[in-house]
Amino acid sequence: MRPLGLAARRAWPEAGLLRRRPSDQHGHARPRTTNETSPEGALELVVKIVTLAIAYFITARFGLSLASVSSVSAVWPATGVAVAGLLLLGVRAWPGIAIGGFLAGLPCCGAVAAAGVTVAQVSAPVAAAALLKAWDFDAALARLRDVLALVVLAGAASMVLSATIGTAVLAARGVVTGDDWPLAWSSWWIGDAMGTIVVTPLLLAVGTAARSRANLLRHRAEAVVLLVATVLATRLFFSGGLPLAFLIFPLGLWAALRLGLLGVTVVNALVTGVTVWATVHGYGPFAQMPPARTLVVLQSFNASVAITSLVLAAVTEERRRALEEVRASRARIVEAADAERRRVERNLHDGAQQRLVSVSLSLRLAEMQLGSSPNPELQTTLAEASKELQRALAELRELARGLHPALLTQQGLGAAVESLAEQAPLPVEVVAPPERYPVAIETTAYFVVCEALANVARYARASAVTVSVQHADGQLIVQVADDGIGGADPTSGSGLRGLADRVAALDGQLQISSPPGQGTRVRAELPCS
Amino acid sequence: MCDHPAVAVTVLIVDDHPGFRALARMVLEAEGYVVVGEAADGASALVAAATLKPEVVLVDIQLPDRDGFEVAWQLREHAAAPPQIVLISSRDACDYGQRLNTCGAQGFVCKGELSGNALAELLRGG
Numbered sequence A: 001m002r003p004l005g006l007a008a009r010r011a012w013p014e015a016g017l018l019r020r021r022p023s024d025q026h027g028h029a030r031p032r033t034t035n036e037t038s039p040e041g042a043l044e045l046v047v048k049i050v051t052l053a054i055a056y057f058i059t060a061r062f063g064l065s066l067a068s069v070s071s072v073s074a075v076w077p078a079t080g081v082a083v084a085g086l087l088l089l090g091v092r093a094w095p096g097i098a099i100g101g102f103l104a105g106l107p108c109c110g111a112v113a114a115a116g117v118t119v120a121q122v123s124a125p126v127a128a129a130a131l132l133k134a135w136d137f138d139a140a141l142a143r144l145r146d147v148l149a150l151v152v153l154a155g156a157a158s159m160v161l162s163a164t165i166g167t168a169v170l171a172a173r174g175v176v177t178g179d180d181w182p183l184a185w186s187s188w189w190i191g192d193a194m195g196t197i198v199v200t201p202l203l204l205a206v207g208t209a210a211r212s213r214a215n216l217l218r219h220r221a222e223a224v225v226l227l228v229a230t231v232l233a234t235r236l237f238f239s240g241g242l243p244l245a246f247l248i249f250p251l252g253l254w255a256a257l258r259l260g261l262l263g264v265t266v267v268n269a270l271v272t273g274v275t276v277w278a279t280v281h282g283y284g285p286f287a288q289m290p291p292a293r294t295l296v297v298l299q300s301f302n303a304s305v306a307i308t309s310l311v312l313a314a315v316t317e318e319r320r321r322a323l324e325e326v327r328a329s330r331a332r333i334v335e336a337a338d339a340e341r342r343r344v345e346r347n348l349h350d351g352a353q354q355r356l357v358s359v360s361l362s363l364r365l366a367e368m369q370l371g372s373s374p375n376p377e378l379q380t381t382l383a384e385a386s387k388e389l390q391r392a393l394a395e396l397r398e399l400a401r402g403l404h405p406a407l408l409t410q411q412g413l414g415a416a417v418e419s420l421a422e423q424a425p426l427p428v429e430v431v432a433p434p435e436r437y438p439v440a441i442e443t444t445a446y447f448v449v450c451e452a453l454a455n456v457a458r459y460a461r462a463s464a465v466t467v468s469v470q471h472a473d474g475q476l477i478v479q480v481a482d483d484g485i486g487g488a489d490p491t492s493g494s495g496l497r498g499l500a501d502r503v504a505a506l507d508g509q510l511q512i513s514s515p516p517g518q519g520t521r522v523r524a525e526l527p528c529s
Numbered sequence B: 001m002c003d004h005p006a007v008a009v010t011v012l013i014v015d016d017h018p019g020f021r022a023l024a025r026m027v028l029e030a031e032g033y034v035v036v037g038e039a040a041d042g043a044s045a046l047v048a049a050a051t052l053k054p055e056v057v058l059v060d061i062q063l064p065d066r067d068g069f070e071v072a073w074q075l076r077e078h079a080a081a082p083p084q085i086v087l088i089s090s091r092d093a094c095d096y097g098q099r100l101n102t103c104g105a106q107g108f109v110c111k112g113e114l115s116g117n118a119l120a121e122l123l124r125g126g
Helices: A039-065 A077-089 A095-109 A111-134 A144-172 A181-208 A210-218 A220-237 A245-258 A260-280 A291-369 A376-403 A406-411 A413-423 A439-460 A494-505 B018-030 B042-052 B068-078 B116-125
Strands: A428-431 A465-472 A475-482 A509-513 A521-527 B010-014 B034-039 B056-060 B084-089 B107-110
Touching: A039 A077, A039 A095, A039 A181, A077 A095, A077 A111, A077 A144, A077 A181, A095 A111, A111 A144, A144 A181, A144 A291, A181 A260, A181 A291, A210 A220, A210 A260, A220 A245, A220 A260, A245 A260, A245 A291, A260 A291, A291 A376, A291 A406, A291 A439, A291 A494, A291 B018, A406 A413, A406 A439, A413 A428, A413 A439, A413 A465, A439 A465, A439 A475, A439 A494, A439 A521, A494 A509, A494 A521, B010 B018, B010 B042, B018 B034, B018 B116, B034 B042, B042 B056, B042 B068, B056 B068, B056 B116, B068 B084, B084 B116, B107 B116
Parallel strands: A428 A465, B010 B034, B010 B056, B056 B084, B084 B107
Antiparallel strands: A465 A475, A475 A521, A509 A521
16 A cells, blocks of 8 residues: 655745747647735635645545555556646645645554655656656647657656655655565556556646547547447456457557547546456456566556557647648648739739830830831831730730739629630630639639630530539539530649649639530639638 | 821820820820820829810729729719710720729720720720
């Protein structure tokens, strides 16, 4: 049985060890900084200490109630509560650990032993919190480095302190003899480390990861199935004759991939709880081993399940955030490119086109001034130059329109699509409302229609085309359908691929249906609330 | 050379580019039009039109204070004897869509193609 004890009184300058950021983008809870010299601050600190004391007391009594597989408890969830408490409430709440631990241990150990061991129970979580702070730990556990820090710095390293102090106190009290000391030390260390690896993430997930909670709620039916399956499977694998314990791993991976941190931590807690219960009651593959091995193997198994799924959850979250950033970055690139096209179009209009217009009028003026000149060659030269200039101006206007049509900016998608239809070499029926949409949506939709109509003119051998623009259910749906020969290959040529990339940059979808002989339909769905 | 049908038709040129206004004036005057005034923006165009009472107003679509469509509409709505309005731009007509047909203007001429003949043809067509 694990004795509990009292903590040394010491002040700690920090209010909390959660990584603080000016703008938290992931919905993590952040501790409030408290001026504890004010009455409100002092009251808040008292509430935190009492809360932590109650939580520690309950979990310590629970830990004591578990049957032991050695001279100390195999599982010590109270340490997980202590570490999470210091991370969420601030290190100044440490007296809560001392009070809860001392009161829990008092009935079974006596005041002196309880006081001595409490030093161990307080110092290790405080050390863990300090190491995590130095590591720039984020309690959301959404990064691999945070999971590894929790496992290595808080779980493995810091708990050396509690195991060493705690077993030294027990040895001094004569509870542990020299021969038992290695087993007692390792049991203590493993119990505390497992509490940190299993319980702390669970509380941090509940306390900080708003996104994880939302994810779990969104998949609540799946979560219920997974949790029930976890309990049943763990119970089954630990009660049957076959050594199938490893089959629990897929459940942890399932939670990590689908349910996020909160799902993983709940599964880990269930697995640890059931396996410890089963082993203690003589069930499962580890129960038949010698006691010294049982603890090590059982908790190694539980640590493997917990660490694997925590790491996978963190990596999955990192990948999700990286993908989100890539998507946002791609959208920004497309928007920047569109803005640049608009700028070039304006510059062409305001600069080169105006100058060429002036040259055109000057040539016309020169032609008129030469009206009575006897030099017909010069007149011809001027007339040719004027015609060439008109062609250059027309090409420049075409180029500017291709960069970004002024009509789209000024009058919106409906008018721009109507204009495209009027310029098409075949009849185009347009159904497009006059509403305005966000610039990026209008531009992408326009270029979808533009490219699709150009393809119809080039390849489709169609007699008619229909263009429809529809805004429904938070989506702008743009469709171009012709009655041509079909058989278009979306993978050939860069035009459709470029369109698909452009649509995807806005989280939209581009579908191309072109069965041979049945026309082609290009359909873009763009999120547009 | 100047086979213009318009003799002594009075014109007001509205454009924010002084260089274009000067050249347009020279071209039109060389073809028999009488340019009675110039304006650099929509507000001064309305004042000049009310004062000078031109028969034709050439209005650039992109003006600094308002667009040419609005100027055309105001000229049509508020003048007792509205002038004929011809919109001009260095862009194409297709860059402006149906607004060209609904703003009350007589027609549209690309700036680069502006000439007395083009203007006369447009006015005859109206």
